[in-house]
Every structure is written in C-alpha cells, then in structure tokens.
Amino acid sequence: MRTLSPRLTQRIAFSILFAATLFVILPVAFIIGVILKNGLGAVNWEFLTAMPRASMREGGILPAIVGTFCLVAGAVLFALPLGLCAAIYLSEYSKDSRLNRAVRLAIVNLAGVPSVVFGLFGLALFVGFFRFGASILAGSLTLGLMILPVIITSSREALDAVPGSFREVSLSLGATKLQTIKYAVLPHALPGILTGTILGVGRAAGETAPILFTVAAFYLPRLPRSIFDQAMALPYHLYVLSTQVPNVAPKIRYGTALVLLAIVLLMNFLAIAIRSHFRAKKKW
Amino acid sequence: MAAPILLTESLNLFYGNFQALKNVNLSVAGRRITSIIGPSGCGKSTLLRVFNRMNDLVEGARVTGRVLLDGEDIYAPGTDLLSLRKKVGMVFQRPNPFPISVFENILFGLRVHQLAGKSKDRLREIVKESLESVLLWEDLKDRLNGLATNLSLEQQQRICIARLFVVRPEVLLMDEPCSALDPLATARIEELMQELKKNYTIVIVTHNMQQAARVSDDTGYMYLGELVEFGATQKIFTTPRDKRTEDYITGRAG
Ligand SMILES: Nc1ncnc2c1ncn2[C@@H]1O[C@H](COP(=O)(O)OP(=O)(O)OP(=O)(O)O)[C@@H](O)[C@H]1O
Ligand SMILES: [Mg+2]
Numbered sequence: 001m002r003t004l005s006p007r008l009t010q011r012i013a014f015s016i017l018f019a020a021t022l023f024v025i026l027p028v029a030f031i032i033g034v035i036l037k038n039g040l041g042a043v044n045w046e047f048l049t050a051m052p053r054a055s056m057r058e059g060g061i062l063p064a065i066v067g068t069f070c071l072v073a074g075a076v077l078f079a080l081p082l083g084l085c086a087a088i089y090l091s092e093y094s095k096d097s098r099l100n101r102a103v104r105l106a107i108v109n110l111a112g113v114p115s116v117v118f119g120l121f122g123l124a125l126f127v128g129f130f131r132f133g134a135s136i137l138a139g140s141l142t143l144g145l146m147i148l149p150v151i152i153t154s155s156r157e158a159l160d161a162v163p164g165s166f167r168e169v170s171l172s173l174g175a176t177k178l179q180t181i182k183y184a185v186l187p188h189a190l191p192g193i194l195t196g197t198i199l200g201v202g203r204a205a206g207e208t209a210p211i212l213f214t215v216a217a218f219y220l221p222r223l224p225r226s227i228f229d230q231a232m233a234l235p236y237h238l239y240v241l242s243t244q245v246p247n248v249a250p251k252i253r254y255g256t257a258l259v260l261l262a263i264v265l266l267m268n269f270l271a272i273a274i275r276s277h278f279r280a281k282k283k284w
Numbered sequence: 285m286a287a288p289i290l291l292t293e294s295l296n297l298f299y300g301n302f303q304a305l306k307n308v309n310l311s312v313a314g315r316r317i318t319s320i321i322g323p324s325g326c327g328k329s330t331l332l333r334v335f336n337r338m339n340d341l342v343e344g345a346r347v348t349g350r351v352l353l354d355g356e357d358i359y360a361p362g363t364d365l366l367s368l369r370k371k372v373g374m375v376f377q378r379p380n381p382f383p384i385s386v387f388e389n390i391l392f393g394l395r396v397h398q399l400a401g402k403s404k405d406r407l408r409e410i411v412k413e414s415l416e417s418v419l420l421w422e423d424l425k426d427r428l429n430g431l432a433t434n435l436s437l438e439q440q441q442r443i444c445i446a447r448l449f450v451v452r453p454e455v456l457l458m459d460e461p462c463s464a465l466d467p468l469a470t471a472r473i474e475e476l477m478q479e480l481k482k483n484y485t486i487v488i489v490t491h492n493m494q495q496a497a498r499v500s501d502d503t504g505y506m507y508l509g510e511l512v513e514f515g516a517t518q519k520i521f522t523t524p525r526d527k528r529t530e531d532y533i534t535g536r537a538g
Contacts, residue, residue: 095343163380165376165378165380166380166382168338168341168376169376169380169382169444170392170396171338171341171369172336172338172369172373172374173369173370173373173392173393173396173447173448173451174365174366174367174368174369174370174393174396174397174451175366175396176366176396179396183392183395183396184382184392187384188382188383
C-alpha cells in the first residue's frame with residue numbers, strides 16, 4: 001500500500017482546517033449580510049425616534065429601544081454590585097475550598113439554565129411573590145440573575161489575575177485588607193470586570209424569554225414612566241412583528257433586527273476593544 | 285553599643301509541622317546595617333518577615349518566643365499590625381511598583397493611611413522629598429506622571445524604597461534587593477544604603493557575601509533555621525568562630 005507523501009498530508013490537513021474555519025464564519029457573515037441588505041433601508045432617524053403607529057406597521061421603534069435600554073441598565077445595576085461583591089469575597093476572603101467549589105458549581109449551573117426557565121422563575125418570584133407585577137423592575141431583576149454568572153466569573157478571573165505582590169506590598173505598607181482590595185487590587189482588575197459586564201449587557205439586550213412574562217408589552221406606544229411600568233423591548237418586539245402581526249413590511253422587521261444586532265455587536269466589540277487596550281498596556 | 289532596636293528572644297517559627305526558625309536570638313542595632321546571609325532555604329526571608337509580621341499571611345505559620353521592637357513585643361496580643369508595618373517597611377526581591385504613575389506610587393502609603401486632605405503642593409513636596417532621599421528626583425521630576433513600570437529596574441527598586449518613606453518608617457527590611465539588578469545598579473543601591481543608614485535601621489538579606497561584607501556593619505549567618513553566628517561584619521568574615529560559618533564564607537559549603 002502506498003502512503004501519501006508528508007507534504008500532501010499536510011496540504012489536506014490544512015485544507016480541512018481552513019474549510020472548518022470558513023464554515024464557522026460563513027453563517028455569521030450570511031446573517032449579518034441579509035439583515036443589512038434588507039434592513040438598512042428602513043433605519044433612519046424617524047425609525048429610531050418615533051412611536052410605532054398603525055398597529056406597528058408604520059412609524060418607529062423608540063419605545064422598544066428605550067425599554068431595552070432601561071432593562072439592561074436595571075440588570076447591570078442589580079447584577080454588577082452583587083456579582084462583584086461575591087467575586088471579591090470568593091477571590092480575596094474565602095479560603096474554604098468547599099464553599100468555593102460549591103459556588104463555582106452553582107455558577108456553572110446558573111449559566112446553563114435555559115433562559116425560558118429564568119423567565120418563569122422571574123414570573124413566579126418577582127412578578128408574583130414580590131408583587132412587582134409585569135414591570136421593568138421584575139424584568140431587570142430577571143435579566144440580572146441571568147447575567148450574574150458572567151459577571152461573577154469574569155470578575156473573579158480579573159481579580160485572580162492581579163499579581164499577589166500587589167497585595168503583599170500594600171499590606172506591608174500598613175494597609176488593611178479592605179484598603180488593599182480597594183487601592184491595590186480593584187483598580188487593576190477593573191478592565192476585566194468591565195469586559196465581563198459588557199458581555200453580560202450584550203447578552204441581556206438580546207434575550208427574549210426572560211422578559212416575555214416579566215415585563216414585555218405587546219404594543220405600548222409610549223415611553224415607560226416608572227420602574228413599575230411595563231415596557232416594550234427590542235427582542236420581543238421583533239418576535240411580535242415577525243409572528244403576531246400580519247402584513248408588516250419586511251423592511252420594518254429587518255430594520256428592527258438590524259438595530260438589535262447592532263446594539264449587541266457594538267457591546268461585544270466594545271468589550272474586545274477594552275480588553276485589548278489594557279492588555280497592551282499591562283506590564284506585570 | 286546603643287540599645288538594640290530589634291531583638292528576638294528564643295524565636296521559633298513553624299510552617300505547619302516544619303520548623304523554619306530555631307531558637308533565634310538576634311539583636312539589631314539602630315542606624316546600622318545588619319545583613320543576614322546563608323544558603324538557600326535556611327530561613328533568611330522568614331526571619332525578615334517576622335519583623336513586620338508578614339508571615340501572619342501564611343496559613344499555618346506559628347511563632348513562639350519574643351520579638352521586641354523598641355522594647356515592645358510585636359507578637360503580644362493586641363499589637364496594632366498596621367502601625368507596626370508603618371514603622372517597619374519592606375523592600376522586596378523583585379522591584380514591584382504598581383503599574384501606575386511614579387507620583388501615585390510614592391503616595392500609595394499616604395492614601396492608605398488617610399493622611400489625605402493635603403494640598404496638591406504639599407503632596408508634590410512629599411513626593412519630592414521621598415524621591416530626593418533615593419536620589420531620583422533630578423531624573424524623574426519631569427516624568428512624575430509616567431508609568432513607574434516603564435522605568436529601569438534600578439529606578440523601580442528605588443521607587444519601591446522611596447514609597448516607604450511617606451509613612452515615616454524606622455526600620456527598612458530588604459530581601460535581596462539587588463538580585464534583579466546588574467552590578468552597576470547594585471553598586472549604586474549599596475551607596476544609597478550607606479546614605480539611608482544615617483536615618484534608618486536597615487536589615488538586609490543577601491545571597492551575595494561580597495555585598496554583605498561591603499555594606500553591612502553586623503552580619504548574621506544562618507544555617508537550616510539556626511542563627512549560627514552573629515557579630516560585627518569584619519569579625520565574621522575574618523575570624524569566624526563557628527566551623528559552619530567558616531565553611532560558608534570560604535566557599536566550602538552552601
Ligand atoms: N509558606 C511556606 N510554607 C511552608 N514552608 C515554607 C514557606 N515559606 C518558606 N518555607 C520553608 O521555610 C524554609 C525557609 O524559607 P525561606 O524562604 O525563609 O528561606 P531563604 O533563606 O529566604 O531562602 P532563599 O535564599 O532561597 O530566599 C524553606 O525550607 C522553605 O521551604
Ligand atoms: Mg528568601
């Protein structure tokens with residue numbers, strides 16, 4: 001039996017790897033391409049700043065944009081302090097490896113919970129038990145729970161990456177543990193924490209299921225007035241436009257998808273930019 | 285000789301079951317340079333870190349015996365660790381300024397001790413004094429806002445020394461402060477130590493016997509956790525009493 005020459009084997013292996021890579025990129029490029037092509041024509045100033053009219057068949061998507069913004073801001077306001085405190089406790093204080101392992105397991109599981117389960121959980125806890133009703137508050141808290149694992153994990157990684165010598169120097173200068181965390185650890189972990197938070201924001205902005213039962217309004221052509229108000233949100237609005245309202249111009253659907261996609265991608269790029277900026281500056 | 289500033293009495297230190305310091309009795313005189321030499325792993329760093337109680341951070345580390353600083357037992361219950369560490373500053377083996385500006389590095393200790401509320405001019409004055417005492421002011425006065433981590437290793441180590449001064453220490457502990465530096469930089473740091481000795485008490489750990497002979501007034505030789513011999517540097521290096529010391533300084537051991 002003849003064996004293939006090493007050079008040929010090399011070629012074949014390279015081609016397969018290259019094809020696999022291409023296969024990953026293609027669908028992404030295709031989705032973005034289609035949405036851009038069909039949606040770009042719809043996106044203009046009026047689309048972004050006007051209320052929907054004629055049962056969402058005309059006008060803009062302002063309330064959905066504002067709603068998504070409120071939900072995401074609320075989610076971060078809730079999840080960042082909580083997640084950061086937990087991360088600081090786990091990484092700087094807790095020496096008990098059993099607790100650490102339990103929490104890590106909990107985080108992994110939390111991250112694996114399907115988003116529709118978060119939605120139902122939010123419905124039961126925040127809407128029902130706490131009587132917040134379907135509201136921005138309930139939706140934000142639900143989204144906040146969902147992004148908590150991302151925030152805790154990335155904050156812990158960022159804290160663990162700060163060299164031990166920073167803590168040692170600070171303590172040897174007579175700083176308390178808390179001062180050491182505040183002045184010698186947190187500032188240097190901030191970029192990583194920020195990156196994780198922004199990734200969480202991107203995720204929260206795009207999810208439908210968690211807001212479905214907890215906040216999302218089908219059609220509410222006004223801006224929310226308080227955190228106990230219902231609100232429209234981009235992902236749910238897109239779902240409604242695509243499946244619940246007959247005779248919507250495709251342009252409007254694609255335009256909505258484009259806005260949502262742009263927000264999510266922008267967040268991801270921002271996270272990448274922050275990370276690479278600080279990685280280039282970092283010297284330890 | 286004046287009363288010792290640092291004194292250990294029957295000092296033992298255990299890392300779990302391992303005894304790293306064995307019945308160490310050492311007295312460090314004020315405004316002198318005391319060097320600790322000995323082979324790797326004999327407990328030099330451990331001894332140094334007894335003096336600012338940095339060993340407390342090691343889980344399972346236990347100390348018996350007494351350690352007196354200015355006559356007060358720093359291991360007595362109720363000792364204020366924060367003011368102890370203000371009094372006893374430490375310079376580490378690898379220069380380790382924070383990756384922030386020179387200015388902020390120097391003021392780090394101040395920030396921690398909340399001596400804040402000082403005017404911008406006053407802060408600059410403090411930074412100036414600190415940098416002057418390590419002979420860096422002229423070099424860096426126009427680069428105070430630059431990253432400290434971009435400086436040469438020697439300059440970084442000087443900054444680490446200067447950063448101690450803002451909290452007004454009495455004792456400077458130096459754990460192989462020159463081991464990351466080239467010979468020229470080492471010589472200049474040694475010169476600086478002679479300068480600092482006028483105002484501070486210095487304890488230096490070094491692997492480098494020539495360095496100990498050059499810079500220090502007193503020398504202690506450690507071996508396997510014991511302080512084998514301690515005395516005036518000149519005596520230790522010319523007429524050691526203990527066979528083990530002699531073997532080490534003549535290069536037959538270690
Ligand atoms: N955190 C620790 N836990 C357990 N053992 C330790 C710890 N730190 C040091 N030791 C042990 O204590 C002994 C003394 O260590 P120490 O670092 O004081 O030695 P050293 O003389 O400074 O050595 P070197 O010259 O290599 O720096 C060594 O045997 C070391 O293995
Ligand atoms: Mg050492």
